[in-house]
Amino acid sequence: MARIITITSGKGGVGKTSISLNLSLSLASKGFKVCLFDADLGLANVNILTGIYPDKDLESVISGQLGLNDVIIKNYQGIDIIPGSSGVEKLANLTRTQTGTLINAFLDLNEYDYFIFDTSAGISSQVISFCMASHQIILVATCEPTSLTDAYSMLKVLSKYEYKRPVRIVINQVKSGKSAKRAYAKLKDTVKKFLSIKIEPLGIVASDKNVRAAVISQTPFFMLFPDTIASRCIKAITKKLIDKARHTVDLPLELFWDKCLSFLENYNRPEIDLIPEKGVTSTKAPAEENKEKDLNIKKELSQIESKLSTLIKDVGDIKQFLDTHEFIEKNRPEKKIVPPEPEEISLDFESWLNKKNKAF
Ligand SMILES: Nc1ncnc2c1ncn2[C@@H]1O[C@H](COP(=O)(O)OP(=O)(O)O)[C@@H](O)[C@H]1O
Numbered sequence: 001m002a003r004i005i006t007i008t009s010g011k012g013g014v015g016k017t018s019i020s021l022n023l024s025l026s027l028a029s030k031g032f033k034v035c036l037f038d039a040d041l042g043l044a045n046v047n048i049l050t051g052i053y054p055d056k057d058l059e060s061v062i063s064g065q066l067g068l069n070d071v072i073i074k075n076y077q078g079i080d081i082i083p084g085s086s087g088v089e090k091l092a093n094l095t096r097t098q099t100g101t102l103i104n105a106f107l108d109l110n111e112y113d114y115f116i117f118d119t120s121a122g123i124s125s126q127v128i129s130f131c132m133a134s135h136q137i138i139l140v141a142t143c144e145p146t147s148l149t150d151a152y153s154m155l156k157v158l159s160k161y162e163y164k165r166p167v168r169i170v171i172n173q174v175k176s177g178k179s180a181k182r183a184y185a186k187l188k189d190t191v192k193k194f195l196s197i198k199i200e201p202l203g204i205v206a207s208d209k210n211v212r213a214a215v216i217s218q219t220p221f222f223m224l225f226p227d228t229i230a231s232r233c234i235k236a237i238t239k240k241l242i243d244k245a246r247h248t249v250d251l252p253l254e255l256f257w258d259k260c261l262s263f264l265e266n267y268n269r270p271e272i273d274l275i276p277e278k279g280v281t282s283t284k285a286p287a288e289e290n291k292e293k294d295l296n297i298k299k300e301l302s303q304i305e306s307k308l309s310t311l312i313k314d315v316g317d318i319k320q321f322l323d324t325h326e327f328i329e330k331n332r333p334e335k336k337i338v339p340p341e342p343e344e345i346s347l348d349f350e351s352w353l354n355k356k357n358k359a360f
Pocket residue numbers: 009011012013014015016017018019040042044045121172173174205206207208209211212215230
């Protein structure tokens with residue numbers, strides 16, 4: 001039984017590998033047995049940060065050539081590391097036998113307290129499957145708008161697959177507390193508005209020149225500079241993780257792999273609508289789509305309401321006009337038809353003519 005944490009981001013270069021490795025070491029320094037699974041296929045993976053370049057990896061385990069114990073790097077500064085590399089790419093297309101082999105291989109590894117997955121950049125099916133199957137997701141972002149947008153995209157996909165637990169956010173390479181707060185608030189507001197998924201802050205890691213110095217010397221900064229600001233941030237995150245872990249139930253590792261691999265199996269099956277097929281433009285999460293539909297319906301309703309009220313007002317105006325008109329008509333003094341007075345007919349032409357001229 002282990003606590004399984006996937007560290008992800010959406011965007012590369014934000015510090016996933018640095019945080020995965022140093023957090024693993026920090027947890028180990030607190031007495032926990034930690035296994036770091038290097039599922040980062042990028043260039044700056046655990047190999048670079050540790051200076052260890054294994055010649056065997058998960059691929060040999062999947063093919064059944066080796067057991068996990070043959071490929072695992074034991075006791076690197078107190079932690080064990082599983083080099084995933086090319087094997088991780090293969091996870092998406094395993095045969096049933098390979099799936100069984102892999103799950104069985106992980107049955108031997110149940111002695112860990114923490115299992116940390118460092119993932120690649122991007123939102124691949126493998127990354128999502130790790131996320132969906134794990135206890136906790138740590139989403140790393142920086143204060144840069146592009147990183148926040150990518151973090152949001154990742155949350156949108158997780159929300160689409162109805163990931164239930166809150167995703168824990170770490171803002172890395174922070175230059176000021178204010179900018180970190182602003183970045184988190186921006187992400188939180190957008191998520192709250194459009195997604196059903198929840199996020200919560202786990203911590204920040206300050207931008208620290210010793211992090212780069214440690215990369216160059218291929219020794220984790222937590223070991224090389226234990227008191228540097230980045231290491232202190234990692235310690236604070238570790239404390240929060242441990243405190244929170246007291247309230248969660250451990251997950252058997254084989255169950256994790258079962259969940260993970262069946263997610264990938266369904267993901268690859270076109271008849272199961274887990275992800276929109278190619279050509280389908282909508283990548284919206286169901287909750288988001290529903291919210292959007294609700295908003296459109298509300299908009300239409302309010303338009304109908306306003307049209308109705310204009311109509312009612314018009315009808316009222318017409319009625320009032322008719323009433324007034326009727327009232328006026330009713331109260332108009334009756335016209336008496338006065339018959340014209342019979343004209344005096346005079347035979348005196350001159351006097352008649354005089355009368356006519358006066359009239360003109
Ligand atoms: N807190 C930090 N302060 C300074 N530099 C950092 C920090 N975190 C990461 N970096 C640097 O950023 C680069 C990318 O980090 P990395 O952990 O490889 O990112 P990712 O795994 O997300 O691609 C590395 O060169 C690393 O030294």
